[in-house]
Amino acid sequence: MNSLTPTIRSLDHVTDWVFDLDNTLYPRSCNLxxxxxxxxxxxxxxxxxxxxxxxxxxxxxxxxxxxxxxxxxxxxxxxxxxxxxxxxHAIDYAPVDAHPDLVAAIEALPGRKFILTNGDTGHARAVLARLGAAHLFEHVHDIRAMDYQPKPLKQAYDGFFALHGIDPTKAVMFDDLEKNLMVPHDVGMATVQVVAGPDFIHEQVEAWELGRAAGPHVHHITDDLATFLRERP
The missing domain is CATH 1.10.150.450 (DNA polymerase; domain 1)
Structure with a gap:
């Protein structure tokens, strides 16, 4: 599913590609x-x-x-x-499978690629190694780099932009949680919500955690990130 609103018709202007980690770069269905x-x-x-x-x-x-x-x-x-x-984070990472299609799609993106995660760098590196994506990203900006002020708080994004010299109007944010796209939208980023597929059974989460809220802060929605990136508008 790729649902596009008329808010932003193209990502051709993007030079910095910013990805959440958990339930964004791997499917929620693996229950990691x-x-x-x-x-x-x-x-x-x-x-x-x-x-x-x-x-x-x-x-x-x-x-x-x-x-x-x-x-x-x-x-x-x-x-x-x-x-x-x-x-x-002392967990079993085996449920995360290699995803060569996603790796190829991210690798082909023009510009820099970053991870912006409320987890820590060790966890991110373990996930990226399983995906086969350890080489793709310029930097993992984790909860420690945020001084423990997490998304969706504005300071989490402001410090990230400042550290890497990112112009939000030339960047896009991918996240599974729509609340984490509010600040990116407000500062001029393009936004993409990555959602679970229709067959996923929600377990161990409250309904409010999986918001698929419509609104001006969600520009694009997809349940297939690799395809979205290959066919990006």
């Missing part, structure tokens, strides 16, 4: 982030001594209110972010 999600719940349980359901409710509340659960835990419980990130 689901492993992290459950590890976060267990982390909250151990920290707070809450039972599973209560810990999960607190986790999702922090995620909704602070952008990431980590940001909420840092504000409310003074957790060590390195300990948190090392713990929740």
């Amino acid at each position: 982030f689901a492993q992290i999600d459950i590890k976060i719940t267990h982390y909250v349980m151990a920290l707070t001594q809450l039972e599973f359901d209560a810990a999960r409710a607190l986790q999702k509340g922090y995620y909704r209110d602070f952008g990431t659960t980590l940001n909420g835990l840092m504000h409310q419980h003074k957790v060590d972010p390195d300990h948190f990130l090392d713990t929740v």
Whole structure:
């Protein structure tokens, strides 16, 4: 599915291609982030001594209110972010398959390519290695580089633009979460929401997490990133 609005008809002006990582460069159906999600719940349980359901409710509340659960835990419980990130990214990366079509499509893009992720660099490198995409990206801008101020907060993007000399009006942002496309749209980026295919069964996530909201901040929608990039408008 490639759904185009008349807001932006072409990406020919783009010189910097910015990609989210989780559930964007690999399909949500491999449930890789689901492993992290459950590890976060267990982390909250151990920290707070809450039972599973209560810990999960607190986790999702922090995620909704602070952008990431980590940001909420840092504000409310003074957790060590390195300990948190090392713990929740201790996962099995085998579900991520090599994706040569996607690698070829990204490699063919004219200009620089970046990762902008609320995860950390180690996690991103592990995913990219599985995809066969470790060589594609100029830089991985992770949660540490954001000073733990995550997307969708504006400062997460501002620091990224400044560090790499990116003109937002010549850049495009790809993300699975429409809320993470609001600031990019506001500063002049083109935006693409990468959504799960129609056959994906939503598990372990709240309905509000998978927003497919229409609006001026979502310029393009696709459930097939490789095809979208090959046939880009």
